[in-house]
Amino acid sequence: METIRKPFQGITNIIRFNWHFYALSLGLALVLFYLSAIQTPIPRAYSLLLASVIVLTTLISLAVSLYIYDTSGLYALKWLDKLAVDQPDIIVNVNAGFDETSALFAKKYSRAELFVLDFYDPIKHTEVSIKRARKAYPPYPNTLQIKTDTIPLENDSATVVFAILSAHEIREDNERISFFKELNRILKTGGKIVVTEHLRDLPNFLAYTVGFFHFHSKSTWFQTFKAAGLEVSQEIKITPFLTTFVLQNA
CATH class of the missing domain: 1.20.58 (Methane Monooxygenase Hydroxylase; Chain G, domain 1)
Known part of the structure; x- marks a missing residue:
């Protein structure tokens, strides 16, 4: 594509x-x-x-x-073809105030209905880089501003939920668990949640030194998923520095 x-x-x-x-x-x-x-x-x-x-x-x-x-081809989205994700009819794409993927998903899955959710909270998410990004790039049309513990979508409504390089911005463990519980709630039976993140691991330490502390460890992600009632059905490396987890209802 x-x-x-x-x-x-x-x-x-x-x-x-x-x-x-x-x-x-x-x-x-x-x-x-x-x-x-x-x-x-x-x-x-x-x-x-x-x-x-x-x-x-x-x-x-x-x-x-x-x-x-x-x-690396990250934004070409060809790596999605390796995942066990059926052709969706309803997509939810979640961002943390800077959206680089919704237009790409809309193009790749042109027959699907796309809902874009932005959980950016200027009180909680104080990084100056996000503020600069929001000024430089307007939100995707019809983006819904949400809170991490309240997603205004019905139960069992989404075929696929994407959280690409966004969920790590939720720094507090309980808030992150509540957020993934909400994603689980809106997910259809048999649906998938696709989470792509840097991990707090050796490759990212070698690449970003102390900057890797901004990422969560693999064990932290697994604890979050388990507490939210989700399980990892598939895990792939897009690059040595990026990991994608495919989640489903536990």
Whole structure:
């Protein structure tokens, strides 16, 4: 399927919405390089080493992000063909304030009815990157603003629910469980919930260093799913850095 994204849109957005982080890293590296030029040999070596580590880890994270969001085929959605998901008649797509997938799902599943839900709460979700993204990209038409514990859809109404790189923004465990209980409630018998996330694991640590703490561990996700009455029917790796869980009623 043809994508409707622009070339390098992923990496451009990452830099655009997180420019403060890259500015800070660059500034700190420049200060350390400057200090290395005026210090005695031993402190100079430490300054050069630290500055080099900052530059290297930043470049690695950007290279990995370029691979994931622009060259891996994530947004081409061909990986969905590997999942045991029947052709849906009603799709629910959930985002956390920045929606990069609804237009793609609408195109791939053109015969399905699509409901788009946005659980962004400016009081709970205070990341400046999300605020910048919301200013840059308008919501998908007819997006419903929801609370994580109240989804305004009927029981057993959705064939497939997608939560692509969004559910990790629910930081509190009980709130995340309540959210997935709501997704379970609206899911038809035999329906699927597709959750794609970075995990707090070794590949993401190597890619993003301390930034991997923003992600949840695999065990945390499994605890959430179990507490919400869901079970994992399928698990695939889109890339070494992204994991997709297909959930069904337990």
